[in-house]
Structures are given as structure tokens and as C-alpha cells.
Amino acid sequence: MPRRDILPPSLETLEALAQTALDSLPEPFAGNLKGVLIRVDEFPDEETEREMELESPFDILGLYRGSSVAGREGSNPSLYPDMIHLYRRPILDYWCDTGEDLAHVVRHVLIHEIGHHFGLSDDDMEAIERQMPD
Numbered sequence: 001m002p003r004r005d006i007l008p009p010s011l012e013t014l015e016a017l018a019q020t021a022l023d024s025l026p027e028p029f030a031g032n033l034k035g036v037l038i039r040v041d042e043f044p045d046e047e048t049e050r051e052m053e054l055e056s057p058f059d060i061l062g063l064y065r066g067s068s069v070a071g072r073e074g075s076n077p078s079l080y081p082d083m084i085h086l087y088r089r090p091i092l093d094y095w096c097d098t099g100e101d102l103a104h105v106v107r108h109v110l111i112h113e114i115g116h117h118f119g120l121s122d123d124d125m126e127a128i129e130r131q132m133p134d
Contacts, residue, residue: 014040014088014106021107026131029114032069036082036117038110042089058090062109064116084113107132 018038025033043057054060066082086109095102108129115125 008092009088009102011040011042011088014086014091017103017106018086018110020103021110021132024107024132025111025114026128029118029128033114033117036066036084036114038084038086040086040088043087044085048085057087058093060087061090061094061105062086062113064113066117068117068119082117084110084117086110086113 015038018040022030022033022038044052044054044060044063048054048060048063049057052060052063063085064083065085086106091102091105091109094100095105098105111129111132112125115122115128118124120128
């Protein structure tokens with residue numbers, strides 16, 4: 001019989017886990033994330049689902065929106081703020097399916113999205129994760 005007295009981690013809990021992960025990023029990444037907003041939502045919005053051609057809102061754990069550092073020309077500012085979206089329900093679903101530590105899952109998704117901000121490859125992102133304390 002499932003326990004009904006245990007609540008799933010809240011948006012605020014995931015925000016705190018994301019902030020902890022962000023605070024533990026090594027340089028030069030930590031110093032180059034000024035102005036990047038982190039937002040935790042339940043699910044991606046309908047526009048994102050259409051743009052990403054998702055079959056289900058559970059198909060995406062996070063998303064970077066903005067101009068990658070590598071893609072910026074000179075000092076031209078982006079029209080929109082750089083933002084990392086973390087999606088609570090898909091992250092919790094993944095967490096339940098895998099049994100991984102929730103803080104590790106949030107950190108992994110956050111690093112992946114930060115990698116998009118810097119225009120990094122998947123190998124580069126994995127190297128960053130290996131440098132971070134558990």
C-alpha cells in the first residue's frame with residue numbers, strides 16, 4: 001500500500017537543489033553565469049512542447065533559452081534573458097524511474113543546460129560533472 005503521508009519534492013526544493021549545484025560549479029563557469037536565470041516549472045509550456053516536437057511533456061527535463069556565449073557577436077546583447085528551465089514533474093519521474101539521488105539528477109540537468117549556454121559538447125559537460133564534488 002502506498003504511503004500517503006509523504007509529499008513529493010516541491011518546486012522550492014528543486015530550486016534549492018539547483019542553487020546548491022550552481023554554487024558548486026568550478027571556474028570559469030561559475031563566474032560566467034551572471035545574469036542567467038534559473039526557473040523551475042512543473043512542465044514545459046505548450047509552445048515549448050510544439051517547438052521541441054515532444055510527444056509528452058515528460059520527454060524533457062530541462063531547457064536552455066537564450067544566446068550561447070559562443071554564439072554572441074561582439075557586445076550585442078541578447079533580446080531575451082538567458083534562462084535555464086528545469087521541469088519538476090519530468091525530473092521527479094526520471095528520479096523515481098532510476099532511483100538516482102535527486103540532487104545528482106538536478107545537478108546533471110542543470111550542468112547540461114549550462115553547457116548549452118557555453119556552447120559545450122556532451123563530452124565537455126561530462127568533464128565538468130566529474131570535477132564537481134558529490
